[in-house]
Amino acid sequence: MANFLNFLLPQDKKFFPLFEKASANLQAISKVLVAMVSTEDSVKRRELIKEIERLEHVGDNITHEIFNELNANFITPFDREDIHELVSSLDDIVDYIHGSAKRIEHYKIEVLPTEVVKLAELVLSAAEELHKAIIELRQLKHANKIKEACVKINSIENHADDIFDMAIGRLFEEEKDAIKIIKMKEVLSALETATDKCEDASNVLEQIIVKNA
Amino acid sequence: MANFLNFLLPQDKKFFPLFEKASANLQAISKVLVAMVSTEDSVKRRELIKEIERLEHVGDNITHEIFNELNANFITPFDREDIHELVSSLDDIVDYIHGSAKRIEHYKIEVLPTEVVKLAELVLSAAEELHKAIIELRQLKHANKIKEACVKINSIENHADDIFDMAIGRLFEEEKDAIKIIKMKEVLSALETATDKCEDASNVLEQIIVKNA
Amino acid sequence: MANFLNFLLPQDKKFFPLFEKASANLQAISKVLVAMVSTEDSVKRRELIKEIERLEHVGDNITHEIFNELNANFITPFDREDIHELVSSLDDIVDYIHGSAKRIEHYKIEVLPTEVVKLAELVLSAAEELHKAIIELRQLKHANKIKEACVKINSIENHADDIFDMAIGRLFEEEKDAIKIIKMKEVLSALETATDKCEDASNVLEQIIVKNA
Numbered sequence: 001m002a003n004f005l006n007f008l009l010p011q012d013k014k015f016f017p018l019f020e021k022a023s024a025n026l027q028a029i030s031k032v033l034v035a036m037v038s039t040e041d042s043v044k045r046r047e048l049i050k051e052i053e054r055l056e057h058v059g060d061n062i063t064h065e066i067f068n069e070l071n072a073n074f075i076t077p078f079d080r081e082d083i084h085e086l087v088s089s090l091d092d093i094v095d096y097i098h099g100s101a102k103r104i105e106h107y108k109i110e111v112l113p114t115e116v117v118k119l120a121e122l123v124l125s126a127a128e129e130l131h132k133a134i135i136e137l138r139q140l141k142h143a144n145k146i147k148e149a150c151v152k153i154n155s156i157e158n159h160a161d162d163i164f165d166m167a168i169g170r171l172f173e174e175e176k177d178a179i180k181i182i183k184m185k186e187v188l189s190a191l192e193t194a195t196d197k198c199e200d201a202s203n204v205l206e207q208i209i210v211k212n213a
Numbered sequence: 214m215a216n217f218l219n220f221l222l223p224q225d226k227k228f229f230p231l232f233e234k235a236s237a238n239l240q241a242i243s244k245v246l247v248a249m250v251s252t253e254d255s256v257k258r259r260e261l262i263k264e265i266e267r268l269e270h271v272g273d274n275i276t277h278e279i280f281n282e283l284n285a286n287f288i289t290p291f292d293r294e295d296i297h298e299l300v301s302s303l304d305d306i307v308d309y310i311h312g313s314a315k316r317i318e319h320y321k322i323e324v325l326p327t328e329v330v331k332l333a334e335l336v337l338s339a340a341e342e343l344h345k346a347i348i349e350l351r352q353l354k355h356a357n358k359i360k361e362a363c364v365k366i367n368s369i370e371n372h373a374d375d376i377f378d379m380a381i382g383r384l385f386e387e388e389k390d391a392i393k394i395i396k397m398k399e400v401l402s403a404l405e406t407a408t409d410k411c412e413d414a415s416n417v418l419e420q421i422i423v424k425n426a
Numbered sequence: 427m428a429n430f431l432n433f434l435l436p437q438d439k440k441f442f443p444l445f446e447k448a449s450a451n452l453q454a455i456s457k458v459l460v461a462m463v464s465t466e467d468s469v470k471r472r473e474l475i476k477e478i479e480r481l482e483h484v485g486d487n488i489t490h491e492i493f494n495e496l497n498a499n500f501i502t503p504f505d506r507e508d509i510h511e512l513v514s515s516l517d518d519i520v521d522y523i524h525g526s527a528k529r530i531e532h533y534k535i536e537v538l539p540t541e542v543v544k545l546a547e548l549v550l551s552a553a554e555e556l557h558k559a560i561i562e563l564r565q566l567k568h569a570n571k572i573k574e575a576c577v578k579i580n581s582i583e584n585h586a587d588d589i590f591d592m593a594i595g596r597l598f599e600e601e602k603d604a605i606k607i608i609k610m611k612e613v614l615s616a617l618e619t620a621t622d623k624c625e626d627a628s629n630v631l632e633q634i635i636v637k638n639a
Contacts, residue, residue, distance in 0.1 A: 071423040099367035106382040178604035182398070185608070206515040210497040284636040319595040392606035395611070 008025035023131040029055040030127040056098040089201040107183040115167035119191040124199035153202040160195035240251040242268040243340040267309040278297035302414040313403035320396040328380035332404040366415040373408035442454040449557040455481040482524040516628040522592040526616035541593035552624035579628040586621035
């Protein structure tokens with residue numbers, strides 16, 4: 001099967017660079033996210049939120065481009081539905097990153113608890129693993145590297161769950177202002193959902209290697 | 214391909230009228246939604262909520278009918294999974310409209326902010342575009358009209374996102390009663406999700422025309 | 427078609443026992459859920475939450491095992507996508523049960539309203555119906571029994587919706603502490619979503635019998 005795929009690769013030149021563009025953009029927006037939640041300078045933070053918005057649009061365009069290729073090409077490097085699911089989940093991660101940034105801005109949140117920084121860092125780690133794994137898709141010979149990345153993403157997502165639960169628990173214990181609780185819960189849950197979506201992407205990758213390796 | 218479909222159409226007479234029945238019902242329930250959130254007369258509002266409930270049941274029956282046809286027929290006018298997804302997303306929109314009405318009733322909300330009316334109007338606009346597009350499905354010659362409707366729905370959904378963000382921001386600024394914030398957030402988010410589901414339906418329509426036009 | 431399936435069954439011995447293992451585990455965790463929300467003894471409750479955590483891991487392993495079989499076997503007793511969806515929805519139910527337990531623990535909720543017990547009992551009833559239906563999958567001759575179970579699950583889900591709406595309405599009326607409202611809403615909505623996921627599983631079962639009976 002791997003040989004058959006290698007033979008087809010020249011015709012599928014379009015897809016692999018697009019997948020990598022999508023995961024590189026995800027990695028980029030995740031880096032800006034970490035910087036944005038780490039700074040205490042409100043002017044700097046606002047600039048970084050603008051940059052997150054810009055990268056979300058970039059991501060939308062890449063997603064659209066891949067869907068168009070998918071509809072225009074009869075031959076695809078993997079099952080069309082797997083490509084669709086992979087790209088949709090990368091798009092979802094970017095959306096939730098953008099969502100957390102929008103909430104910080106619209107709710108005029110100034111002080112972020114350490115758990116927000118921790119969750120943003122976990123999103124970045126998962127994004128880096130996804131990017132590595134997606135680069136390996138070109139040559140399924142290195143299926144092991146993809147599997148390793150998926151195992152790491154899985155453990156990142158479990159870790160994020162624990163951080164989220166702790167953060168909410170601490171919030172209910174320390175914060176007595178219900179409105180502040182509501183706002184912070186929304187930010188934390190957007191970030192936690194971002195890591196869930198990383199796991200969704202990782203599950204599709206696992207499926208692809210099982211089918212094709 | 215269009216010719217081939219035209220040839221098949223007589224056998225598929227069942228599907229198109231059912232799709233139109235579903236989108237006409239969506240349009241009808243959306244009109245009642247706008248009337249319900251626009252009135253200040255609580256007796257009138259309660260009546261309109263009852264009517265929304267009735268139309269939600271009507272929608273459920275149409276959905277069921279289409280799923281039964283889908284399972285009973287070997288030949289379908291489009292890919293079965295696309296039909297399934299289209300009908301499910303129409304059903305979802307109706308459910309979220311119903312959900313927003315139930316919340317207004319159960320939470321005994323009396324005064325609705327202007328953003329609720331605005332969001333309901335956007336749901337209605339998207340429903341009207343969906344109904345127009347679905348009527349055009351019979352003859353894919355007019356794929357352009359379907360595409361136009363999809364572009365409009367996309368921009369409606371973006372607009373709804375902005376209205377929602379503004380409404381939540383304003384709520385946090387002006388409302389100091391956390392319980393009222395929780396209640397209103399639930400109503401707003403049901404309406405905003407309804408427009409997300411309109412975009413899901415529109416994405417399926419785009420997929421159908423790319424495959425068949 | 428039924429005969430054809432019977433012929434294949436020997437080769438598919440792997441799948442049916444795994445489906446039953448999954449639904450038996452769902453039934454087991456649902457029983458622990460009812461016991462956990464019914465007890466007023468906080469030490470006992472903590473122990474039962476630990477047991478829910480353990481059964482959630484057991485469920486994860488069964489899900490993984492089925493996905494591996496699905497990828498490793500060319501012949502499956504039903505459409506692969508239906509199997510995937512059935513098993514994913516069983517996994518989702520278990521996750522939401524676990525989620526409700528985690529929230530009770532992390533939010534340090536001590537007194538649970540009667541609606542929580544009622545919802546947990548509805549989750550258990552739906553789990554029992556699912557387990558019965560899944561046992562019948564081996565011999566699709568008894569499709570009627572599966573259909574009956576699906577009808578019951580449907581009515582359980584509707585009932586759960588009503589209980590949930592009433593609980594939230596009562597909460598807004600009787601509880602004046604917004605933070606307690608937020609916490610309880612999260613527990614109730616995890617349980618209500620668990621019954622939604624039971625309906626998803628039931629919909630897949632209906633689809634399987636329509637296709638194969």
